[in-house]
Amino acid sequence: MFGFLLQRAWQACIVVVAMSVLVFCGVHAVGNPVDVLISPDATQDIRASVIAQYGFDQPLWRQYLGFVGRLIHSDFGRSFVYNMPVSELILSRLPATLELTLAAVLFASLVGVPIGMYAGYRPHSFVSRAIMALSILGFSVPTFWFGLMLIMIFAVQCGCMPAGGRGETVSLFGTEFSFLTADGLSHLVLPALNLALFKFSLMIRLARAGTRELMLSDTVKFARAAGISEFTILRRHVLRLISIPLVTVFGLEFGSTLAFAVVTETIFSWPGLGKLIIDSITSLDRPVMVAYLMLIALLFTLINLVVDLTYALLDPRLRKGRA
Amino acid sequence: MTAPPFSETRSALLDVSNLKTWFPGDRGEVRAVDGVSFSVSPGEVLGIVGESGSGKSVTGFSIIGLIDEPGRIVEGAIKLEGRELIGLPQEELRKIRGRIISMVFQDPMAALNPVLSIGTQIRLALEAHERIGPKEVRERAIAALAQVRISEPERKIDFFPHQFSGGMRQRVAIAIALLHRPKLVICDEPTTALDVSIQAEILSEMKALVSDLGTALIWISHDLATVASIADRVAVMRSGHVVESGPALAVLTRPQHDYTKTLLNALPSRASPGELLLRSAGVPDAAPPARKEVPDDVVALGSPYLVINNVVKTFAKPAGLFARLQFGLAGAKPPSASNAVDGVDIVLNRGEVLGVVGESGSGKSTLGRMAAGIIAPTSGSVRLAGQPVMSSGTMPRKVTTRIQTIFQDPFASLNGRMRIGEILSEGPLAHRLISRGEAPNYVRQWLAAVGLDPGYANRFPHQFSGGQRQRIAIARALAMQPDVVVCDEPVASLDVSIQAQIINLLIRLRSELDLSLIFISHDLSVVRHLCDRVVIMRRGRIVEQGAAEAIYARPQNEYTKRLLAAMPMLPRSVAGLEPATGPL
Structure with missing residues (x-):
């Protein structure tokens, strides 16, 4: 197991280094921040001094080396726009996004999987057909439309839910969280539901396909032949067997939701990372873009590592080879 | 064990009468089980024998109440100690399953x-x-x-x-x-997926267990020999009906029904080696097309042709980048590389059939693949008439066509998206054995030669049964006009009657085409029937080799002796069997 962890850490390093090069070059190919940073009527001297100050006169590779050098001292640079250290800026926004994403993904899995398993267990019943039809809808309805509808119905018409913002927060380990107060929780529900919709449908369909296939397998037949009840078969045999593809998708979806919660965050004015990255792209705030993309790459490799470790936990056949 | 009288039903543990289990299909109902009746007394072993599709497994699943949707029991009665099981609520059935009736499946994995x-x-x-x-x-x-x-x-x-x-x-x-010490255990092909020696152990242990516990047993199998060695009574099934039933010894030695006779006659263990099985009087198949050119280095029949010299095949475990770096830095060898084949020498004479026998994991298939040049040996050489069959991973074009392979699974080995005509002509066209214009006729000739309708050339593989597909696979191999054919378990996945037809085909084509065959199998009776010489393999090495008769009559090696002893045998009748008349 130790060797496996070491190997994965090594792979993660390579991914992060490759990512830093790609991101750095890519971001520098987009626009010229000088035009945004300096007012058009500034003098030529001021222009030159600002360019020199940010190092834009250097060749790209030298800028990259400078960036890496600062990185080693855990300095991601300063935001052009907010004029504060990027690491501070991102860390102040990360908990909000993490909270929202986790709520969405957990809801999608904890509710979606049992529903999907039911639909796979009774594939021909009316309820299952209705579930499947609705899950198609869940795939095809655009997130922004669904979000606007949620606001229209629950915030505007009924007035029972807040339309946006994080609400009251509680400080825990030095960061602010919404889910611990009633007000914060009510602010969390709608955006989490909106963000969960696609994943919810995905989990239902995955759980249904897996369950449907397994119900015809010899494993289930043998368990039935031993007189084990249907509920125990579903809970102990089927759930364990379908959990491997589910965990894979859970990991991937968790990562991508974390990175691309933008639409939902914008609609519900959730002060998360998504809004920050959109703002920094429009204002060509390069240090924020680079740091954000690197953070996402790191989170992805981390999530994948956890998923891999979970595989070994779920499937004993994988344990031996990696021990 | 003595068989209880057949007509005894009063004290029966299980009484099945006129059972009909049907599955709705595209073209009306599929009558998987169509009016089956039998009874099982406490402690008795009933063998149900039949080929695939005979309804024997569905009978077993009907009894335990596990018929998959949309199948259903449309008629009949299943009485367990006088209590009707059909129509019981699911929860009542669940209480019976595992406690009073339980089941063992074919594939334990x-x-x-x-x-x-x-x-x-x-x-x-x-x-x-x-x-x-x-x-x-x-x-x-x-x-x-x-x-x-x-x-x-x-x-x-x-x-x-x-x-x-x-x-x-x-x-x-x-x-x-x-x-839960059930009163009845239904075993659905419980030893089919196992090696012969394991099968023998399980059979004898099962016998002892049921007689200790007083459990009745329904033993469902396609293998007459294993059924003969465990069952008190036998029911022979065919297309949903029981065609014959009675005490095991009587049914297997003095069969009354033609189908039972055909099944028994299809077994290679009941015929003399080399003889055509089933002795059917059908029209002989057409002769295969003539070879285009005979290579000039073909040796005389009976002299050494394919020479396998000290081949070793090692399958190393794939190592990741980090592991490779680790071992590279330390200068150490990666661990746990296993030798699938570990120093094997074989000489195949021209025109000979060499049997390679071994249990799973013995390396026999790996050896076959190296002989056919599909994979390269780690060390050692394979030469055909002096030319290397494969060196450094690439096959010389000339030799390629001269060794062909027939694989076990005819469902996996034929490309489902190609028509039969394309499948048969692809290789010969690529190697210019025939021209485009000759191809349709060539394909028709080969289809006729393996006993198929020449008009099948435009069909796709899924339109054929397992036996027909294996014929196509044989035609595909032989259409390349090879001298040597490596057959890797070509009849292992086929029913006995189909197996008999394929064996007949191989016997016939071998003599018509002067083929040399390497016949890889775990089935000792098929090998005895077909092969001139036998090689016994275990853990990548040859433990014994020699003429087939000698090895079967006087095995020298302990392992060979054990294998032969584990081979299930049918009781031989005193008078012998009269041949069944007519084809199946």
Whole structure:
């Protein structure tokens, strides 16, 4: 197991280094921040001094080396726009996004999987057909439309839910969280539901396909032949067997939701990372873009590592080879 | 064991009468079981024999109440100790399953849950019918494993299925089936997926267990010989009907029904070696097309042709980048490389059929692949008439066509998206054995030669049965006009009657085309029937080789002796069998 962890850490390093090069070059190919940073009527001297100050006169590779050098001292640079250290800026926004994403993904899995398993267990019943039809809808309805509808119905018409913002927060380990107060929780529900919709449908369909296939397998037949009840078969045999593809998708979806919660965050004015990255792209705030993309790459490799470790936990056949 | 009188039904444990289980299909109902009646007395072993599609498994699943949707029992009665099972509510049936009737399946790897430990699976089965504490569960589970002769049950109870061998897995499944001391156990092909020697062990242990516990057994199998060695009574099934039933010895030695006779006559173990099976009087198949050119280095019949010299094949475990760096830096050899074939010398004479026999994992298939030049040996050489068959990973174009392979699974080895005509002509066209214009006629000739309608050239593989597909696979191999054909378990997945036809075809084509064959099989009776010389392999090495008659009559090696002893044999009738008339 130790060797496996070491190997994965090594792979993660390579991914992060490759990512830093790609991101750095890519971001520098987009626009010229000088035009945004300096007012058009500034003098030529001021222009030159600002360019020199940010190092834009250097060749790209030298800028990259400078960036890496600062990185080693855990300095991601300063935001052009907010004029504060990027690491501070991102860390102040990360908990909000993490909270929202986790709520969405957990809801999608904890509710979606049992529903999907039911639909796979009774594939021909009316309820299952209705579930499947609705899950198609869940795939095809655009997130922004669904979000606007949620606001229209629950915030505007009924007035029972807040339309946006994080609400009251509680400080825990030095960061602010919404889910611990009633007000914060009510602010969390709608955006989490909106963000969960696609994943919810995905989990239902995955759980249904897996369950449907397994119900015809010899494993289930043998368990039935031993007189084990249907509920125990579903809970102990089927759930364990379908959990491997589910965990894979859970990991991937968790990562991508974390990175691309933008639409939902914008609609519900959730002060998360998504809004920050959109703002920094429009204002060509390069240090924020680079740091954000690197953070996402790191989170992805981390999530994948956890998923891999979970595989070994779920499937004993994988344990031996990696021990 | 003495068989109880056949007409006895009053004290029957299970009484099945006029059972009909149908499956709705595209073209009306499929009558999988169509009016089957039999009874099983307490402690009795009933064998149900039949080929695939005969309805024998569906009969078993009907009894235990596990017919898959949309199948249903449309008529009949299944009485367990006088109580009707058909129409019972699901919960009542569940209480019977595992406690009074239980079942063992063909493939224990598929039946056991791969992600739950053996102990957990036994616990779930125990808790299905009893309320017991964790301590007693463990004790009972250990006792159950000990009962089916699993060594160190205290330790093995925490194992997962993949940590057991195939035979051990089946023992675990049997242990689960016997947990609640059921009155009836239904075994659906329980030894088919196992090696001969394991099969023999399981058979004798099962026999002892059921007589100790007084459990009745329904033993469903396509293999007449295993049924003969365990069953008191036998029912022979064909397309949903029982065509013949009675005491096992009587049915297997003095069969009354033509179908039973045909089944028995199809067995190679009942014919003299080399003889055509079934002795059917049908029209002989057409002769295959003539060879375009005979290579000038072909040796005379009976002289050494394909020479395998000290071949070794090592399958190294794939190592990741980091592991490779690690070993590269340390200068050490990667661990746990296993030799699938470990120094084998074989000389195949021209025109000879050489049998390669071994249990799973013996390296026989790997050897076959190296002989055919599909994979390169790690060391050693394979030469055909002096030319290397494969060196440094590439095959010389000339030799390629001269060695062909027929694989075990005719469903996997034919490309489902190609028409039969394309499948047969692809190779010969690529090697310019025929021209485009000649191709359609060439394909028709080959189809006729393997006993298929020449008009089938435009069909796709899925339109054929398993036996027909294997004929196509044979035609594909032979259309390349090879001298040597490597047959890797070509009849292992086929029913006995189809197996007999394929064996006949190989016997005929071999003499018509002067072929040399390497025939890889785990089935000792088929090998005896077909082969001139036999090589016995174990763990990548040859343990014994020699003329087929000599090895079967006077085996020298201990392992060979064990293999031959484990071979299930049919009781031979005194008078012998009269041949069945007419084809199937």
